[in-house]
Amino acid sequence: FKDIKTGDTLSAEHKQISLEDLSFPEPVIGIAVEPKAQADVDKLITSLEKLSEEDPTFTVKTGENSTQILINGMGELHLEVLIDRLKREFKVDCNQGKPQVAYKETITEEVVHEEVFDKQTGGKGRFAKIKVMVKPGDENEKGLSFNCEKSVNIKPEFIRAVERGFTEAMHNGPIMGYPLHSLNVYLMDAESSDEDSDEMAFEIVARMAFRSATRKASPRLLEPIMKAEIVTPEEYVGDILADFNRRRANIEGTESRSSARIIKAFVPLSEQFGYVTDLRTITSGRGSSTMEFSHYDEVPDNIEKKILNYI
Structure with a gap:
Protein backbone atom coordinates (compact mmCIF):
# COMPACT_ATOMS: atom_id res chain seq x y z
CA PHE A 1 0.00 0.00 0.00
CA LYS A 2 2.96 2.35 0.40
CA ASP A 3 3.16 2.74 -3.41
CA ILE A 4 -0.52 3.66 -3.86
CA LYS A 5 -1.09 7.15 -5.27
CA THR A 6 -4.12 9.36 -5.84
CA GLY A 7 -5.94 8.11 -8.93
CA ASP A 8 -5.01 4.41 -8.53
CA THR A 9 -7.79 1.81 -8.60
CA LEU A 10 -8.12 -0.74 -5.75
CA SER A 11 -10.04 -3.96 -6.40
CA ALA A 12 -10.25 -7.60 -5.32
CA GLU A 13 -7.43 -9.72 -6.73
CA HIS A 14 -9.84 -12.28 -8.23
CA LYS A 15 -11.99 -9.60 -9.89
CA GLN A 16 -9.69 -6.85 -11.06
CA ILE A 17 -11.10 -3.67 -12.57
CA SER A 18 -9.59 -0.39 -13.70
CA LEU A 19 -11.57 2.83 -13.43
CA GLU A 20 -11.11 5.74 -15.79
CA ASP A 21 -8.17 7.99 -14.94
CA LEU A 22 -8.96 11.22 -13.10
CA SER A 23 -8.12 14.44 -14.91
CA PHE A 24 -6.30 17.03 -12.79
CA PRO A 25 -5.64 20.68 -13.74
CA GLU A 26 -2.07 21.85 -14.18
CA PRO A 27 -0.56 24.06 -11.44
CA VAL A 28 -0.88 27.80 -12.12
CA ILE A 29 1.38 29.31 -9.44
CA GLY A 30 4.82 28.54 -8.08
CA ILE A 31 7.18 29.71 -5.35
CA ALA A 32 10.82 28.96 -4.63
CA VAL A 33 11.54 27.34 -1.26
CA GLU A 34 14.65 26.41 0.69
CA PRO A 35 15.11 24.95 4.18
CA LYS A 36 16.14 27.36 6.93
CA ALA A 37 18.72 24.79 8.04
CA GLN A 38 21.07 23.54 5.33
CA ALA A 39 21.09 20.11 6.95
CA ASP A 40 17.37 19.76 6.09
CA VAL A 41 17.82 19.87 2.27
CA ASP A 42 17.39 16.11 1.76
CA LYS A 43 14.59 15.97 4.31
CA LEU A 44 12.78 18.80 2.49
CA ILE A 45 13.02 17.08 -0.91
CA THR A 46 11.77 13.77 0.53
CA SER A 47 8.87 15.51 2.29
CA LEU A 48 7.86 17.41 -0.86
CA GLU A 49 7.89 14.19 -2.88
CA LYS A 50 5.52 12.59 -0.36
CA LEU A 51 3.15 15.56 -0.57
CA SER A 52 3.18 15.48 -4.38
CA GLU A 53 2.27 11.78 -4.34
CA GLU A 54 -0.81 12.63 -2.26
CA ASP A 55 -1.82 15.67 -4.34
CA PRO A 56 -1.58 15.46 -8.16
CA THR A 57 -2.13 19.24 -8.48
CA PHE A 58 1.08 19.87 -6.51
CA THR A 59 4.40 19.48 -8.34
CA VAL A 60 8.04 19.90 -7.36
CA LYS A 61 10.90 20.95 -9.65
CA THR A 62 14.58 21.15 -8.80
CA GLY A 63 16.85 23.40 -10.86
CA GLU A 64 19.40 21.50 -12.94
CA ASN A 65 22.18 23.99 -12.25
CA SER A 66 21.13 25.26 -8.82
CA THR A 67 19.84 24.08 -5.46
CA GLN A 68 16.60 26.07 -5.89
CA ILE A 69 13.41 24.08 -5.37
CA LEU A 70 10.24 25.35 -7.07
CA ILE A 71 6.89 24.12 -5.77
CA ASN A 72 3.76 24.60 -7.88
CA GLY A 73 0.09 24.49 -6.96
CA MET A 74 -3.38 25.83 -7.69
CA GLY A 75 -3.19 29.05 -5.68
CA GLU A 76 -1.59 30.95 -2.81
CA LEU A 77 -3.74 29.24 -0.17
CA HIS A 78 -2.94 25.81 -1.60
CA LEU A 79 0.80 26.41 -1.25
CA GLU A 80 0.44 28.04 2.17
CA VAL A 81 -1.34 24.93 3.48
CA LEU A 82 1.37 22.64 2.09
CA ILE A 83 4.18 24.73 3.59
CA ASP A 84 2.34 24.65 6.91
CA ARG A 85 2.13 20.84 6.62
CA LEU A 86 5.89 20.72 6.01
CA LYS A 87 6.38 22.47 9.32
CA ARG A 88 3.78 20.54 11.34
CA GLU A 89 4.02 17.02 9.93
CA PHE A 90 7.58 16.81 8.60
CA LYS A 91 9.30 19.26 11.00
CA VAL A 92 10.93 21.26 8.14
CA ASP A 93 10.97 25.07 8.35
CA CYS A 94 11.27 26.83 4.98
CA ASN A 95 12.14 30.22 3.58
CA GLN A 96 9.98 31.06 0.58
CA GLY A 97 10.20 33.47 -2.34
CA LYS A 98 7.54 35.58 -4.02
CA PRO A 99 4.72 33.80 -5.88
CA GLN A 100 5.34 33.30 -9.60
CA VAL A 101 2.57 32.95 -12.16
CA ALA A 102 2.80 29.89 -14.42
CA TYR A 103 2.42 31.67 -17.76
CA LYS A 104 2.16 29.82 -21.07
CA GLU A 105 2.69 30.88 -24.66
CA THR A 106 0.84 30.45 -27.94
CA ILE A 107 1.06 31.50 -31.57
CA THR A 108 -1.69 33.43 -33.34
CA GLU A 109 -0.84 33.03 -37.03
CA GLU A 110 -0.26 30.22 -39.52
CA VAL A 111 3.28 30.00 -40.91
CA VAL A 112 4.95 27.79 -43.51
CA HIS A 113 8.65 27.32 -42.83
CA GLU A 114 11.51 25.38 -44.38
CA GLU A 115 14.52 24.36 -42.29
CA VAL A 116 17.79 22.62 -43.18
CA PHE A 117 20.31 21.03 -40.83
CA ASP A 118 23.53 20.23 -42.65
CA LYS A 119 26.58 19.61 -40.51
CA GLN A 120 29.64 18.26 -42.29
CA THR A 121 32.74 17.40 -40.31
CA GLY A 122 35.85 15.39 -41.01
CA GLY A 123 33.95 12.17 -40.34
CA LYS A 124 30.28 11.33 -40.85
CA GLY A 125 28.06 14.35 -41.40
CA ARG A 126 24.45 15.01 -40.44
CA PHE A 127 21.72 16.15 -42.81
CA ALA A 128 17.97 16.74 -42.52
CA LYS A 129 15.57 19.04 -44.34
CA ILE A 130 11.89 19.65 -43.57
CA LYS A 131 9.07 21.94 -44.67
CA VAL A 132 6.34 22.43 -42.09
CA MET A 133 3.18 24.39 -41.53
CA VAL A 134 2.65 25.54 -37.93
CA LYS A 135 -0.60 27.05 -36.73
CA PRO A 136 -2.37 27.75 -33.44
CA GLY A 137 -3.75 24.74 -31.62
CA ASP A 138 -7.41 24.38 -30.74
CA GLU A 139 -8.44 26.27 -27.60
CA ASN A 140 -9.77 23.15 -25.88
CA GLU A 141 -6.72 21.00 -26.68
CA LYS A 142 -3.31 20.87 -25.03
CA GLY A 143 0.02 19.77 -26.41
CA LEU A 144 1.09 18.93 -29.95
CA SER A 145 -1.16 17.85 -32.82
CA PHE A 146 1.16 16.42 -35.50
CA ASN A 147 0.20 15.29 -39.00
CA CYS A 148 2.19 14.38 -42.08
CA GLU A 149 1.57 14.69 -45.83
CA LYS A 150 1.23 11.20 -47.34
CA SER A 151 3.73 12.04 -50.10
CA VAL A 152 6.58 12.74 -47.65
CA ASN A 153 9.27 10.27 -48.70
CA ILE A 154 11.51 9.65 -45.69
CA LYS A 155 11.79 6.75 -43.26
CA PRO A 156 8.93 6.43 -40.71
CA GLU A 157 11.43 6.69 -37.84
CA PHE A 158 12.57 10.08 -39.22
CA ILE A 159 8.96 11.30 -39.22
CA ARG A 160 8.60 10.17 -35.60
CA ALA A 161 11.86 11.99 -34.80
CA VAL A 162 10.42 15.22 -36.23
CA GLU A 163 7.37 14.81 -33.99
CA ARG A 164 9.61 14.20 -30.94
CA GLY A 165 11.66 17.28 -31.78
CA PHE A 166 8.58 19.51 -31.86
CA THR A 167 7.18 17.94 -28.68
CA GLU A 168 10.40 18.64 -26.78
CA ALA A 169 10.75 22.15 -28.22
CA MET A 170 7.27 23.11 -26.99
CA HIS A 171 8.59 23.18 -23.41
CA ASN A 172 10.41 26.45 -24.23
CA GLY A 173 8.33 29.07 -26.03
CA PRO A 174 9.73 31.85 -28.26
CA ILE A 175 8.87 34.81 -26.00
CA MET A 176 10.06 34.00 -22.47
CA GLY A 177 10.69 30.28 -22.51
CA TYR A 178 7.30 29.30 -21.03
CA PRO A 179 5.67 26.12 -22.45
CA LEU A 180 3.43 26.41 -25.49
CA HIS A 181 -0.18 25.62 -24.56
CA SER A 182 -0.99 23.89 -27.86
CA LEU A 183 0.35 23.68 -31.41
CA ASN A 184 -0.64 22.17 -34.74
CA VAL A 185 2.24 21.01 -36.98
CA TYR A 186 1.84 19.65 -40.50
CA LEU A 187 4.90 18.07 -42.12
CA MET A 188 4.58 19.05 -45.81
CA ASP A 189 7.87 17.79 -47.23
CA ALA A 190 11.22 16.38 -46.13
CA GLU A 191 14.55 15.27 -47.55
CA SER A 192 17.14 12.86 -46.20
CA SER A 193 20.53 11.51 -47.20
CA ASP A 194 21.41 7.81 -47.27
CA GLU A 195 24.82 8.55 -45.77
CA ASP A 196 24.29 11.48 -43.41
CA SER A 197 20.68 11.33 -42.13
CA ASP A 198 19.61 9.79 -38.83
CA GLU A 199 16.92 10.30 -36.20
CA MET A 200 19.00 12.79 -34.22
CA ALA A 201 19.43 15.01 -37.29
CA PHE A 202 15.65 15.16 -37.78
CA GLU A 203 15.04 15.90 -34.07
CA ILE A 204 17.53 18.77 -34.30
CA VAL A 205 16.04 20.21 -37.49
CA ALA A 206 12.56 20.03 -35.91
CA ARG A 207 13.72 22.03 -32.88
CA MET A 208 15.37 24.58 -35.20
CA ALA A 209 12.17 24.82 -37.27
CA PHE A 210 10.10 25.32 -34.11
CA ARG A 211 12.22 28.26 -32.94
CA SER A 212 12.18 30.00 -36.32
CA ALA A 213 8.55 29.34 -37.23
CA THR A 214 7.00 30.28 -33.88
CA ARG A 215 8.89 33.58 -33.81
CA LYS A 216 7.30 34.47 -37.15
CA ALA A 217 3.82 33.32 -36.07
CA SER A 218 3.02 36.32 -33.82
CA PRO A 219 3.55 34.57 -30.47
CA ARG A 220 1.61 35.78 -27.44
CA LEU A 221 1.86 35.27 -23.69
CA LEU A 222 -1.02 33.46 -21.95
Whole structure:
Protein backbone atom coordinates (compact mmCIF):
# COMPACT_ATOMS: atom_id res chain seq x y z
CA PHE A 1 0.00 0.00 0.00
CA LYS A 2 2.96 2.35 0.40
CA ASP A 3 3.16 2.74 -3.41
CA ILE A 4 -0.52 3.66 -3.86
CA LYS A 5 -1.09 7.15 -5.27
CA THR A 6 -4.12 9.36 -5.84
CA GLY A 7 -5.94 8.11 -8.93
CA ASP A 8 -5.01 4.41 -8.53
CA THR A 9 -7.79 1.81 -8.60
CA LEU A 10 -8.12 -0.74 -5.75
CA SER A 11 -10.04 -3.96 -6.40
CA ALA A 12 -10.25 -7.60 -5.32
CA GLU A 13 -7.43 -9.72 -6.73
CA HIS A 14 -9.84 -12.28 -8.23
CA LYS A 15 -11.99 -9.60 -9.89
CA GLN A 16 -9.69 -6.85 -11.06
CA ILE A 17 -11.10 -3.67 -12.57
CA SER A 18 -9.59 -0.39 -13.70
CA LEU A 19 -11.57 2.83 -13.43
CA GLU A 20 -11.11 5.74 -15.79
CA ASP A 21 -8.17 7.99 -14.94
CA LEU A 22 -8.96 11.22 -13.10
CA SER A 23 -8.12 14.44 -14.91
CA PHE A 24 -6.30 17.03 -12.79
CA PRO A 25 -5.64 20.68 -13.74
CA GLU A 26 -2.07 21.85 -14.18
CA PRO A 27 -0.56 24.06 -11.44
CA VAL A 28 -0.88 27.80 -12.12
CA ILE A 29 1.38 29.31 -9.44
CA GLY A 30 4.82 28.54 -8.08
CA ILE A 31 7.18 29.71 -5.35
CA ALA A 32 10.82 28.96 -4.63
CA VAL A 33 11.54 27.34 -1.26
CA GLU A 34 14.65 26.41 0.69
CA PRO A 35 15.11 24.95 4.18
CA LYS A 36 16.14 27.36 6.93
CA ALA A 37 18.72 24.79 8.04
CA GLN A 38 21.07 23.54 5.33
CA ALA A 39 21.09 20.11 6.95
CA ASP A 40 17.37 19.76 6.09
CA VAL A 41 17.82 19.87 2.27
CA ASP A 42 17.39 16.11 1.76
CA LYS A 43 14.59 15.97 4.31
CA LEU A 44 12.78 18.80 2.49
CA ILE A 45 13.02 17.08 -0.91
CA THR A 46 11.77 13.77 0.53
CA SER A 47 8.87 15.51 2.29
CA LEU A 48 7.86 17.41 -0.86
CA GLU A 49 7.89 14.19 -2.88
CA LYS A 50 5.52 12.59 -0.36
CA LEU A 51 3.15 15.56 -0.57
CA SER A 52 3.18 15.48 -4.38
CA GLU A 53 2.27 11.78 -4.34
CA GLU A 54 -0.81 12.63 -2.26
CA ASP A 55 -1.82 15.67 -4.34
CA PRO A 56 -1.58 15.46 -8.16
CA THR A 57 -2.13 19.24 -8.48
CA PHE A 58 1.08 19.87 -6.51
CA THR A 59 4.40 19.48 -8.34
CA VAL A 60 8.04 19.90 -7.36
CA LYS A 61 10.90 20.95 -9.65
CA THR A 62 14.58 21.15 -8.80
CA GLY A 63 16.85 23.40 -10.86
CA GLU A 64 19.40 21.50 -12.94
CA ASN A 65 22.18 23.99 -12.25
CA SER A 66 21.13 25.26 -8.82
CA THR A 67 19.84 24.08 -5.46
CA GLN A 68 16.60 26.07 -5.89
CA ILE A 69 13.41 24.08 -5.37
CA LEU A 70 10.24 25.35 -7.07
CA ILE A 71 6.89 24.12 -5.77
CA ASN A 72 3.76 24.60 -7.88
CA GLY A 73 0.09 24.49 -6.96
CA MET A 74 -3.38 25.83 -7.69
CA GLY A 75 -3.19 29.05 -5.68
CA GLU A 76 -1.59 30.95 -2.81
CA LEU A 77 -3.74 29.24 -0.17
CA HIS A 78 -2.94 25.81 -1.60
CA LEU A 79 0.80 26.41 -1.25
CA GLU A 80 0.44 28.04 2.17
CA VAL A 81 -1.34 24.93 3.48
CA LEU A 82 1.37 22.64 2.09
CA ILE A 83 4.18 24.73 3.59
CA ASP A 84 2.34 24.65 6.91
CA ARG A 85 2.13 20.84 6.62
CA LEU A 86 5.89 20.72 6.01
CA LYS A 87 6.38 22.47 9.32
CA ARG A 88 3.78 20.54 11.34
CA GLU A 89 4.02 17.02 9.93
CA PHE A 90 7.58 16.81 8.60
CA LYS A 91 9.30 19.26 11.00
CA VAL A 92 10.93 21.26 8.14
CA ASP A 93 10.97 25.07 8.35
CA CYS A 94 11.27 26.83 4.98
CA ASN A 95 12.14 30.22 3.58
CA GLN A 96 9.98 31.06 0.58
CA GLY A 97 10.20 33.47 -2.34
CA LYS A 98 7.54 35.58 -4.02
CA PRO A 99 4.72 33.80 -5.88
CA GLN A 100 5.34 33.30 -9.60
CA VAL A 101 2.57 32.95 -12.16
CA ALA A 102 2.80 29.89 -14.42
CA TYR A 103 2.42 31.67 -17.76
CA LYS A 104 2.16 29.82 -21.07
CA GLU A 105 2.69 30.88 -24.66
CA THR A 106 0.84 30.45 -27.94
CA ILE A 107 1.06 31.50 -31.57
CA THR A 108 -1.69 33.43 -33.34
CA GLU A 109 -0.84 33.03 -37.03
CA GLU A 110 -0.26 30.22 -39.52
CA VAL A 111 3.28 30.00 -40.91
CA VAL A 112 4.95 27.79 -43.51
CA HIS A 113 8.65 27.32 -42.83
CA GLU A 114 11.51 25.38 -44.38
CA GLU A 115 14.52 24.36 -42.29
CA VAL A 116 17.79 22.62 -43.18
CA PHE A 117 20.31 21.03 -40.83
CA ASP A 118 23.53 20.23 -42.65
CA LYS A 119 26.58 19.61 -40.51
CA GLN A 120 29.64 18.26 -42.29
CA THR A 121 32.74 17.40 -40.31
CA GLY A 122 35.85 15.39 -41.01
CA GLY A 123 33.95 12.17 -40.34
CA LYS A 124 30.28 11.33 -40.85
CA GLY A 125 28.06 14.35 -41.40
CA ARG A 126 24.45 15.01 -40.44
CA PHE A 127 21.72 16.15 -42.81
CA ALA A 128 17.97 16.74 -42.52
CA LYS A 129 15.57 19.04 -44.34
CA ILE A 130 11.89 19.65 -43.57
CA LYS A 131 9.07 21.94 -44.67
CA VAL A 132 6.34 22.43 -42.09
CA MET A 133 3.18 24.39 -41.53
CA VAL A 134 2.65 25.54 -37.93
CA LYS A 135 -0.60 27.05 -36.73
CA PRO A 136 -2.37 27.75 -33.44
CA GLY A 137 -3.75 24.74 -31.62
CA ASP A 138 -7.41 24.38 -30.74
CA GLU A 139 -8.44 26.27 -27.60
CA ASN A 140 -9.77 23.15 -25.88
CA GLU A 141 -6.72 21.00 -26.68
CA LYS A 142 -3.31 20.87 -25.03
CA GLY A 143 0.02 19.77 -26.41
CA LEU A 144 1.09 18.93 -29.95
CA SER A 145 -1.16 17.85 -32.82
CA PHE A 146 1.16 16.42 -35.50
CA ASN A 147 0.20 15.29 -39.00
CA CYS A 148 2.19 14.38 -42.08
CA GLU A 149 1.57 14.69 -45.83
CA LYS A 150 1.23 11.20 -47.34
CA SER A 151 3.73 12.04 -50.10
CA VAL A 152 6.58 12.74 -47.65
CA ASN A 153 9.27 10.27 -48.70
CA ILE A 154 11.51 9.65 -45.69
CA LYS A 155 11.79 6.75 -43.26
CA PRO A 156 8.93 6.43 -40.71
CA GLU A 157 11.43 6.69 -37.84
CA PHE A 158 12.57 10.08 -39.22
CA ILE A 159 8.96 11.30 -39.22
CA ARG A 160 8.60 10.17 -35.60
CA ALA A 161 11.86 11.99 -34.80
CA VAL A 162 10.42 15.22 -36.23
CA GLU A 163 7.37 14.81 -33.99
CA ARG A 164 9.61 14.20 -30.94
CA GLY A 165 11.66 17.28 -31.78
CA PHE A 166 8.58 19.51 -31.86
CA THR A 167 7.18 17.94 -28.68
CA GLU A 168 10.40 18.64 -26.78
CA ALA A 169 10.75 22.15 -28.22
CA MET A 170 7.27 23.11 -26.99
CA HIS A 171 8.59 23.18 -23.41
CA ASN A 172 10.41 26.45 -24.23
CA GLY A 173 8.33 29.07 -26.03
CA PRO A 174 9.73 31.85 -28.26
CA ILE A 175 8.87 34.81 -26.00
CA MET A 176 10.06 34.00 -22.47
CA GLY A 177 10.69 30.28 -22.51
CA TYR A 178 7.30 29.30 -21.03
CA PRO A 179 5.67 26.12 -22.45
CA LEU A 180 3.43 26.41 -25.49
CA HIS A 181 -0.18 25.62 -24.56
CA SER A 182 -0.99 23.89 -27.86
CA LEU A 183 0.35 23.68 -31.41
CA ASN A 184 -0.64 22.17 -34.74
CA VAL A 185 2.24 21.01 -36.98
CA TYR A 186 1.84 19.65 -40.50
CA LEU A 187 4.90 18.07 -42.12
CA MET A 188 4.58 19.05 -45.81
CA ASP A 189 7.87 17.79 -47.23
CA ALA A 190 11.22 16.38 -46.13
CA GLU A 191 14.55 15.27 -47.55
CA SER A 192 17.14 12.86 -46.20
CA SER A 193 20.53 11.51 -47.20
CA ASP A 194 21.41 7.81 -47.27
CA GLU A 195 24.82 8.55 -45.77
CA ASP A 196 24.29 11.48 -43.41
CA SER A 197 20.68 11.33 -42.13
CA ASP A 198 19.61 9.79 -38.83
CA GLU A 199 16.92 10.30 -36.20
CA MET A 200 19.00 12.79 -34.22
CA ALA A 201 19.43 15.01 -37.29
CA PHE A 202 15.65 15.16 -37.78
CA GLU A 203 15.04 15.90 -34.07
CA ILE A 204 17.53 18.77 -34.30
CA VAL A 205 16.04 20.21 -37.49
CA ALA A 206 12.56 20.03 -35.91
CA ARG A 207 13.72 22.03 -32.88
CA MET A 208 15.37 24.58 -35.20
CA ALA A 209 12.17 24.82 -37.27
CA PHE A 210 10.10 25.32 -34.11
CA ARG A 211 12.22 28.26 -32.94
CA SER A 212 12.18 30.00 -36.32
CA ALA A 213 8.55 29.34 -37.23
CA THR A 214 7.00 30.28 -33.88
CA ARG A 215 8.89 33.58 -33.81
CA LYS A 216 7.30 34.47 -37.15
CA ALA A 217 3.82 33.32 -36.07
CA SER A 218 3.02 36.32 -33.82
CA PRO A 219 3.55 34.57 -30.47
CA ARG A 220 1.61 35.78 -27.44
CA LEU A 221 1.86 35.27 -23.69
CA LEU A 222 -1.02 33.46 -21.95
CA GLU A 223 -1.99 33.95 -18.30
CA PRO A 224 -4.15 31.77 -16.01
CA ILE A 225 -7.63 33.17 -15.40
CA MET A 226 -9.32 32.30 -12.11
CA LYS A 227 -13.03 32.01 -11.42
CA ALA A 228 -13.69 33.97 -8.23
CA GLU A 229 -16.78 34.08 -6.04
CA ILE A 230 -17.15 36.69 -3.28
CA VAL A 231 -19.72 36.57 -0.48
CA THR A 232 -20.23 39.98 1.12
CA PRO A 233 -22.76 42.17 2.91
CA GLU A 234 -24.67 44.50 0.55
CA GLU A 235 -22.92 47.70 1.68
CA TYR A 236 -19.52 46.57 0.37
CA VAL A 237 -20.57 45.52 -3.14
CA GLY A 238 -19.61 48.85 -4.75
CA ASP A 239 -16.13 48.86 -3.22
CA ILE A 240 -15.50 45.23 -4.20
CA LEU A 241 -16.60 45.85 -7.80
CA ALA A 242 -14.34 48.92 -8.01
CA ASP A 243 -11.44 46.87 -6.66
CA PHE A 244 -12.15 44.10 -9.18
CA ASN A 245 -12.09 46.61 -12.04
CA ARG A 246 -8.59 47.66 -10.98
CA ARG A 247 -7.59 43.99 -11.14
CA ARG A 248 -8.68 43.57 -14.78
CA ALA A 249 -11.61 41.39 -13.73
CA ASN A 250 -14.52 40.41 -15.96
CA ILE A 251 -17.63 40.57 -13.77
CA GLU A 252 -19.93 37.65 -14.56
CA GLY A 253 -22.80 38.85 -12.37
CA THR A 254 -24.16 39.31 -8.87
CA GLU A 255 -26.97 37.59 -6.97
CA SER A 256 -28.57 37.64 -3.55
CA ARG A 257 -28.33 34.81 -1.04
CA SER A 258 -30.11 35.31 2.31
CA SER A 259 -28.78 38.62 3.63
CA ALA A 260 -25.57 38.52 1.55
CA ARG A 261 -24.60 39.32 -2.04
CA ILE A 262 -22.64 36.94 -4.26
CA ILE A 263 -20.25 38.43 -6.80
CA LYS A 264 -18.91 36.16 -9.55
CA ALA A 265 -16.00 37.19 -11.74
CA PHE A 266 -13.08 35.98 -13.84
CA VAL A 267 -9.79 37.51 -12.70
CA PRO A 268 -6.17 37.08 -13.87
CA LEU A 269 -4.21 35.17 -11.23
CA SER A 270 -1.38 37.73 -11.35
CA GLU A 271 -3.81 40.37 -10.02
CA GLN A 272 -5.03 38.24 -7.11
CA PHE A 273 -1.89 37.92 -4.97
CA GLY A 274 -2.76 38.97 -1.42
CA TYR A 275 -6.45 39.35 -2.27
CA VAL A 276 -7.73 37.63 0.87
CA THR A 277 -6.06 40.30 3.02
CA ASP A 278 -7.35 43.11 0.78
CA LEU A 279 -10.89 41.71 0.93
CA ARG A 280 -10.80 41.63 4.72
CA THR A 281 -9.78 45.29 4.70
CA ILE A 282 -12.52 46.32 2.26
CA THR A 283 -15.27 44.44 4.09
CA SER A 284 -14.00 44.92 7.66
CA GLY A 285 -13.51 41.15 7.87
CA ARG A 286 -17.08 40.31 6.85
CA GLY A 287 -16.41 39.14 3.28
CA SER A 288 -15.12 35.77 2.08
CA SER A 289 -13.85 34.48 -1.26
CA THR A 290 -13.25 31.27 -3.16
CA MET A 291 -11.16 30.93 -6.28
CA GLU A 292 -10.47 28.14 -8.78
CA PHE A 293 -8.65 27.87 -12.10
CA SER A 294 -10.84 28.50 -15.15
CA HIS A 295 -8.74 28.84 -18.32
CA TYR A 296 -5.78 30.53 -20.01
CA ASP A 297 -6.20 33.78 -21.95
CA GLU A 298 -3.94 36.19 -23.84
CA VAL A 299 -2.16 38.84 -21.77
CA PRO A 300 -3.07 42.37 -22.95
CA ASP A 301 -0.33 44.14 -24.93
CA ASN A 302 0.46 46.75 -22.28
CA ILE A 303 0.70 44.13 -19.50
CA GLU A 304 2.86 41.84 -21.66
CA LYS A 305 5.30 44.70 -22.27
CA LYS A 306 5.55 45.33 -18.52
CA ILE A 307 6.25 41.64 -17.87
CA LEU A 308 8.95 41.55 -20.57
CA ASN A 309 10.56 44.73 -19.23
CA TYR A 310 10.45 43.39 -15.66
CA ILE A 311 12.19 40.16 -16.66
